[in-house]
Amino acid sequence: MSSMMAQQIIDGLAALTLLISFALLAQHRMLSVLHWFAAQGLLLAITAAVVAYSSGEHELYISAIMTLLLKGLLLPWMLWRVIRELHVHREVEPLLNSGVTMVIAVAVTLFSFHVIQPIQVTADLVTHNSMAIATACVLLSMLMMITRKKAITQVIGFLAVENSLFFAAIGATNGMPLVVEIGIAFDVLIAALIFGLFFFQIRDTFDSMEIDTMNASLVHKDDDE
Amino acid sequence: MMQSLALSVALLACGSVIMAAIVAPMLQHQQNIQRALLCGLLGLTGLLACAAGFSGLMNDGGNIILPLGLPWLPMHLRVDMLGAFFLLVIGVLVFPVAIYSYGYLKHEQRLTPLAIFLPLFVLGMMGVVLADDAFSFMIFWELMSVSSYFLVTHEHQYIENRKAGFIYLLMAHMAGLLIMGSFATIYASTGSFEFAAMRDAEIAPLWASVAFLLAGFGFGTKAGVVPMHGWLPDAHPVAPSNVSALMSGIMLKVAIFGFIRITWDLMGSGDFQWWWGALVLAAGSSSAISGVLMALQQHDLKRLLAYHSIENIGIILIALGLAMLLAEAEYPTLAALGLIAALYHTINHALFKGLLFMGAGAVLHSTGSRNMEAMGGLIHRMPWTAALFLVACISISALPPFNGFVSEWLIFQTALMAPQLDGTLLTAMVPFSAAMLALAGALAATCFVKVFGVVFLGHARSACAAEAKEVDVWMKLGMAIPALCCLLLGVLPALFIPLLDRVPYTLLGTSLLSTLASGSGSAGQTSTALSWLWLTPIGAAHASYSAPIILLGMLVLGGLVFWWLHPKGIVIRRSKMWSCGNPHTHARMQYNATSFSQPLRRIFWDVYQPEEHEHAERRQHKLLTTRVRYVVHVSDMAVKHLYQPIGRFTLWIAKALRHEHQRDIHAYLAYTFATILFLLAAFT
Numbered sequence: 022m023s024s025m026m027a028q029q030i031i032d033g034l035a036a037l038t039l040l041i042s043f044a045l046l047a048q049h050r051m052l053s054v055l056h057w058f059a060a061q062g063l064l065l066a067i068t069a070a071v072v073a074y075s076s077g078e079h080e081l082y083i084s085a086i087m088t089l090l091l092k093g094l095l096l097p098w099m100l101w102r103v104i105r106e107l108h109v110h111r112e113v114e115p116l117l118n119s120g121v122t123m124v125i126a127v128a129v130t131l132f133s134f135h136v137i138q139p140i141q142v143t144a145d146l147v148t149h150n151s152m153a154i155a156t157a158c159v160l161l162s163m164l165m166m167i168t169r170k171k172a173i174t175q176v177i178g179f180l181a182v183e184n185s186l187f188f189a190a191i192g193a194t195n196g197m198p199l200v201v202e203i204g205i206a207f208d209v210l211i212a213a214l215i216f217g218l219f220f221f222q223i224r225d226t227f228d229s230m231e232i233d234t235m236n237a238s239l240v241h242k243d244d245d246e
Numbered sequence: 247m248m249q250s251l252a253l254s255v256a257l258l259a260c261g262s263v264i265m266a267a268i269v270a271p272m273l274q275h276q277q278n279i280q281r282a283l284l285c286g287l288l289g290l291t292g293l294l295a296c297a298a299g300f301s302g303l304m305n306d307g308g309n310i311i312l313p314l315g316l317p318w319l320p321m322h323l324r325v326d327m328l329g330a331f332f333l334l335v336i337g338v339l340v341f342p343v344a345i346y347s348y349g350y351l352k353h354e355q356r357l358t359p360l361a362i363f364l365p366l367f368v369l370g371m372m373g374v375v376l377a378d379d380a381f382s383f384m385i386f387w388e389l390m391s392v393s394s395y396f397l398v399t400h401e402h403q404y405i406e407n408r409k410a411g412f413i414y415l416l417m418a419h420m421a422g423l424l425i426m427g428s429f430a431t432i433y434a435s436t437g438s439f440e441f442a443a444m445r446d447a448e449i450a451p452l453w454a455s456v457a458f459l460l461a462g463f464g465f466g467t468k469a470g471v472v473p474m475h476g477w478l479p480d481a482h483p484v485a486p487s488n489v490s491a492l493m494s495g496i497m498l499k500v501a502i503f504g505f506i507r508i509t510w511d512l513m514g515s516g517d518f519q520w521w522w523g524a525l526v527l528a529a530g531s532s533s534a535i536s537g538v539l540m541a542l543q544q545h546d547l548k549r550l551l552a553y554h555s556i557e558n559i560g561i562i563l564i565a566l567g568l569a570m571l572l573a574e575a576e577y578p579t580l581a582a583l584g585l586i587a588a589l590y591h592t593i594n595h596a597l598f599k600g601l602l603f604m605g606a607g608a609v610l611h612s613t614g615s616r617n618m619e620a621m622g623g624l625i626h627r628m629p630w631t632a633a634l635f636l637v638a639c640i641s642i643s644a645l646p647p648f649n650g651f652v653s654e655w656l657i658f659q660t661a662l663m664a665p666q667l668d669g670t671l672l673t674a675m676v677p678f679s680a681a682m683l684a685l686a687g688a689l690a691a692t693c694f695v696k697v698f699g700v701v702f703l704g705h706a707r708s709a710c711a712a713e714a715k716e717v718d719v720w721m722k723l724g725m726a727i728p729a730l731c732c733l734l735l736g737v738l739p740a741l742f743i744p745l746l747d748r749v750p751y752t753l754l755g756t757s758l759l760s761t762l763a764s765g766s767g768s769a770g771q772t773s774t775a776l777s778w779l780w781l782t783p784i785g786a787a788h789a790s791y792s793a794p795i796i797l798l799g800m801l802v803l804g805g806l807v808f809w810w811l812h813p814k815g816i817v818i819r820r821s822k823m824w825s826c827g828n829p830h831t832h833a834r835m836q837y838n839a840t841s842f843s844q845p846l847r848r849i850f851w852d853v854y855q856p857e858e859h860e861h862a863e864r865r866q867h868k869l870l871t872t873r874v875r876y877v878v879h880v881s882d883m884a885v886k887h888l889y890q891p892i893g894r895f896t897l898w899i900a901k902a903l904r905h906e907h908q909r910d911i912h913a914y915l916a917y918t919f920a921t922i923l924f925l926l927a928a929f930t
Contacts, residue, residue, distance in 0.1 A: 116912060129923075136926045160922070167915045175911075232911055 027075030031192075034068045035151040038188060039130070042161040045181060046126055047119055050111055051104050051173065055097055058177050061184050062092030065191075068151075072191050080199045081191075087206050092184060096213050100177065103220050109173055116168050126161055133157040155189035170231050172223060176216045183209055250308030252301040252325045256333060257310070259294035260372055262287050263365045270361035277357055284361045285348040291368060292341025295333050302330025303745050309378055315385070322378035322440055327752040328511060332375045332503045335593050338731060339495045339600045340368055346604050346724025347488040349717060350611060359400060360486070366393040367492065371500050380429040380439045387425065387504070391418040391468075394497060397489040398481045410480035417467055417477040421501075424464030428508060431457040444512045454517045461508040462525065469501035470556045471563065472533040473884040479540070482552035483616060487607020490548060494555045495600035499592050502562055509570070510753045515581070518574040524675060527567030531679045533560030534686040536883075539853060542693050542846050543880040545618045545839040547606045550697065551599065554642065557686055558595040562588050564679050565657045568664060571672060573754060580663050582750035582758045583783050587656035589746055594649040594735060598641040601728040605635035608721055609701060612714040618839040620708040621701045627714045630722045632702045637729040639698050641736070643691035647797040649735035652781070654687060655791055659783050689846070696842045705833045737793045740781045758783065840878060847880070856880045 041061045048054045066089035073081030104110065117125070137153035159182055166178035187205075190197050197205075227234055266287035273280040307325030314321040325333070347364075351357060370393060373386025395418065399411035433439060436447035449457070463474065470478035482490045509522070537557030544550035569584025608631045609624065610616055625632040641648035644655075661680035665673060706712035716722075735742060744759055751757035782790040812818070825831045847854055861875040 132923065133926075136930045139930060156926075160919070163915065163919050163922070167912050167919055170912075 024075060027071060030071050031068060031075075031151060034064055034071065035154040035188075035192070038064050038068075038158055038185075039154045039161075042158045042181070042185070043123070043126060045177070046122055046161055046165050046168075049119075051109055051171075052101075054174060054177055055100055055104065058100070058181065059093055059097035061181065062088065062094075062097065065184055065187060066093055068188065069191055072195060076195050078195055081195070083199060084202045084206075087202070088187070091206055091210060092180075095210070096180060099213055099217055100173065103173065103217055107173075107220060107224055109171060116170065122164070122168055126164060129160045129164060130157040133160055151192035152189065155185050155192050158185035158188060161185075170233060172220065172232060175232070176213075180209065180213070250301075250306060250325065252298045252305065252330060253308040253310055253323070255294050255298035255301060256325055256372070256376060257323070259291045259298060259333075259337070260369060260376075262294060263291040263369045263372070266291070267362060267365035267369065270365070271358050274358050280357055280361055281348060281351050281354075284357075284364065285344045285351075288347070288365065288368065289341055289344035291365075291372075292337045292339070292344055295337030295340060295372060297337070298325065299330045299332075299334025299337055300745075302333065303327060303748055315382060319379065319381050319439055321382045322442075323376045323382070324378035324441070325376065326511075327749045328503070328506060329375045331589060331593075331746065331749050332499065333372065335499055335596045336368070336371055336375065336496050338593065339492065339596050339728065342724045342727040343488050343491050343495075343600060343604070344724075345727070346491075346607075346721050349720030349724070350486070350488050350607055352718070354486075356400070359396060360489075363393040363396040364489070364492075367397060367489075367497075370394075371496055374500050375503060378441045380433065380441070380444075383504075384422070384426055384429070388422055390497065390500065391415075391422060394418075394485075394489070394493055397493075398485045400486055400489070401484065404484070406480075407484040410477070410484045414477040414481040417474070421464045421467035421474075424460045424467070425504065428457045428460035428464060431460060432508075432512060441507075441512060445514070449513060449517060451517070451519065454513055455519060455522075457513065458509055458522055461505060462529075465501045465505040465508075466529065469498045469505070469559045470533075471529050471559060472536045472556060473888050475533070475537075475556050476882075476885055476889045478556060479549050479552045479882065482555065482603075483546055483548035487548070487603055487610060490552075491600040491603035491607070494552065494603055495596040498555055498559055499596055502559070502566075502588075502592060506566070506753075510585075515570075515573040515578075515754055518570055520571065520574050520669065520672070523567050523570030523572075523574055524672065525567075526563050526570055527675060527679050530560045530563030530565075530567050531682040533557065534564060535560070535682050535689075536853075538686045538689040538693060539846075539850060540880070540882060542689060542696070542843045543854065543856075546616045547609065547618050547621075547697070547701065548603065548616050550618075550693070551602050551606055554602075554690065554693070555595075555599060557690060558591070558599065558642070561654065561657065561683060561686065562591050562595070564683055565591060565653075565660065567679070568657070568660045568676065571667060571676070572660070572664065575667050577663075578754050578756040579758060580660060582747070582754055582756055583656065583663070584660040585750045585753065586743060586746050586758060586783075587653055587660055589749060590649075590656060590735075590739070590743070591653035594641065594653050594732070597728045597731050597735070598638040598648075598650060601634065601638040601725055601732065602642065604721070604725050604728075605631055605638060608717045608725065609714075611717060611721070613708075613710045615708070615710055618697070618700050621711045622704045622707040622833060622836065623702070624706075624711060624714055625702040628702075628716045630716060631725065632698075634722070634725040634729045635702065636698060637732055639694040641732045643694050644687045645691065647733070647736050647793050647800060649732045649739075652736055652739040652791070652793065654683070656783060657683060659789055662789075692846070693843075696839060699837070700839045700842065704836045705831075707833045707836070707838070737797055739793060743781070840876075847878070853883075854880045855883070 038061060041057050041064065044057045045054060045061070048057060066085050069081050069085035069088055073079065073085060133156040134153045137156055140152060162178050162181035162185055165181065166175050169175055169178065183205075266284055270280055270284040270287070273283065302325045307327070307330055309322065309324035312321040312323060351360065354360065366389060370386050370388075370390030374383060374390060377383035377386055392415075395411055395415045398414055399407055401407050402411070429439075431453055432444050432447075432449065435449045435453055436444050438444065438447075467474040482494055485493060509518075534557050537553050537555070537560055541550050541553035541557065544553060565584050565588035569581045569588060572578075572584055573581035606616070608628065609621065612628060612631075613621060613624075615621070637648065641650040644650040658680060661676055661683070664676040667673060667676065706714075747757045747759050780790050780792045822829075822831060847856055857879045859875075859877040861877075862871050863873040863875075864871050
């Protein structure tokens with residue numbers, strides 16, 4: 022596989038990742054969001070494998086496998102369990118309606134391409150086109166955290182930010198050192214575990230998974246003081 | 247690196263005070279040893295600082311680079327003429343205050359905080375004077391500010407002390423920030439934090455003005471220049487009296503030192519612009535007059551003294567402003583005279599204000615009150631304190647033969663020579679300032695007649711004043727030393743001025759006496775021939791003053807009057823004073839602090855805008871009055887019209903922003919998002 026072709030494949034995968042980010046932002050059903058999130062994990066693993074093959078850095082295969090297991094399977098499964106236990110199947114009406122969110126998302130994507138332009142010119146890695154897309158994905162995932170009301174979707178948004186950062190790392194540097202990546206993978210795992218615990222705690226405390234309800238009871242406490 | 251005697255002694259002084267800060271707090275359980283060690287080491291520091299100051303003024307100073315501080319910026323210390331003079335000011339007050347503290351702190355329960363922060367405070371002040379780079383200057387400056395905050399809030403069980411401490415800390419930090427800004431401005435033109443490089447560098451006039459303004463406001467805040475004086479009348483009264491003596495006596499002077507260091511030394515008199523001097527002159531005049539006017543209406547003894555500090559800082563600034571104007575107009579000799587006058591008043595104020603605060607502390611120690619309305623007749627029970635306090639009162643009122651007169655006379659001499667300046671604004675301003683100075687002097691004298699009269703004369707107004715006891719020998723000794731210095735500086739100014747004259751020599755390149763000696767005619771010869779007797783700053787044709795002759799004349803005249811009033815052989819009948827034959831007098835029938843200042847309250851009604859409340863209890867008819875209650879409150883205009891609006895505005899903004907602090911998580915995420923977008927856009 023020539024480097025030209027590798028670049029073509031990576032660009033294609035990057036485009037798919039961006040598409041998934043948009044899909045995450047547009048979806049309202051919990052299970053679909055989860056599916057798209059798992060798909061993003063899968064894509065990441067494939068990207069890592071392709072980069073590993075084209076650059077000849079065999080350590081990246083390990084991180085590709087780790088990504089597949091962790092982000093493609095384990096995290097989605099944990100979240101799926103949470104959704105099933107807590108019976109949260111639909112996101113309530115988001116803060117901004119889908120149309121407006123999409124327009125903002127497109128603007129943010131254009132903005133990140135504009136911002137990354139000067140870097141792209143100087144970069145000579147095979148993956149340099151993916152930098153702009155990774156930045157766009159980070160911003161889109163943040164946008165998802167801003168616009169959603171359910172705690173679970175916010176957590177998925179947070180994990181999607183992490184996914185995009187991982188993508189940016191592969192794109193910019195051919196992957197971080199393996200030790201760092203294992204560390205980050207464990208961090209994400211632990212974070213997911215803690216989030217899972219929190220979800221149950223939150224439901225017990227507030228009888229709801231909506232952030233507005235939590236805020237309301239907090240504000241109520243403030244007023245009592 | 248050049249070592250010298252002055253520098254070695256100064257470093258020894260620093261070592262001694264550091265040792266006090268380390269060792270004294272460890273002796274928490276042996277209060278007597280702790281107090282003795284603290285005061286002993288502080289006294290030693292004072293003596294060493296005096297010695298270093300003298301030796302620095304007599305011979306050349308030296309500099310040293312200590313391997314402390316930042317790796318690329320070791321600590322530069324240097325003793326130059328200006329620093330040596332201020333070392334002398336520090337030492338000459340720290341020594342007596344240390345002796346005084348040994349008596350004053352005898353019954354102090356919580357000695358350890360004082361044992362930590364008092365030496366650190368003194369170390370900070372000495373370090374500021376010694377520092378030879380901006381970085382160590384700021385470190386010592388902040389050490390001075392922060393440790394004095396802890397001293398101000400020493401009795402932190404009272405809420406007003408904590409409030410005063412907070413305002414003090416706030417304004418000290420503001421001042422620190424401004425001063426840092428000033429150094430940063432100079433640094434931008436020189437690229438070095440070392441003072442030596444800053445001296446050599448050329449600064450563009452605009453940036454020099456910025457640095458001057460920042461330094462002026464920064465050091466002005468610390469020195470208590472109106473209207474940045476808000477912290478001062480609150481902080482001085484609540485600190486322990488030995489600390490107030492140091493704060494008012496030296497710390498304000500260290501601010502003056504910093505101002506002279508930046509404007510005269512680092513930027514140099516060549517960079518002066520005409521409006522700098524005019525601004526300093528205006529600030530000085532307003533401080534002098536409003537300080538003394540506010541002082542007149544106080545009945546808290548230490549608060550009154552604090553307002554007098556503002557007045558005296560104003561007087562020093564008047565002299566400095568005149569000197570700056572004259573230096574800018576290329577009259578170096580007269581500028582040297584103004585600078586000498588300013589420095590002379592600096593050391594004078596350190597001495598007599600230190601003495602006054604120590605006297606106030608002695609009164610507070612014996613009566614347990616700062617309220618003048620509760621005192622009276624203390625001269626019978628505390629004769630030593632009364633006599634020493636009187637010396638300080640006469641000094642601060644600028645009356646011969648004490649030192650206050652000499653320095654104010656020198657300032658007047660400078661102001662009288664200023665008509666040589668051109669520019670209508672200046673020719674109008676200088677006489678106006680001189681008039682303000684004269685008015686301030688007269689009002690200060692009025693004020694101290696009030697203080698001495700109400701506190702020490704008459705009859706006791708309360709039980710605590712009636713049962714007051716004279717303070718112990720240490721406190722008396724601590725007060726006697728500055729009193730003696732006041733007299734010496736007042737009687738022999740002609741011996742002290744040649745020493746001072748070396749400061750303008752390094753700053754202006756010219757000195758007063760050398761130009762006078764080379765001056766023509768008999769005037770110069772007289773001044774050299776009888777130099778210890780006559781003080782002739784400009785020339786005998788203009789003005790000269792001989793303190794020894796005045797003192798002799800006063801003694802002779804006083805003796806004659808005494809002899810005439812008390813001829814031998816006549817028995818003196820003693821009876822109640824001012825009773826007008828009525829045997830039933832009451833202590834409350836005396837003039838008190840409020841009634842004494844009533845005429846001035848009428849005259850300056852528009853300035854004070856006092857709030858008066860009169861309440862009379864009557865029995866049916868208005869002639870049958872049983873009790874009249876009169877309350878008058880004069881509030882500080884600056885606090886009312888400047889500080890409170892600023893405080894309200896800050897609170898208003900905080901309230902408006904508080905809403906933004908209590909948003910939900912989406913808003914916070916949106917803030918983060920917007921910030922990231924902004925940073926991405928801004929840095930690409």
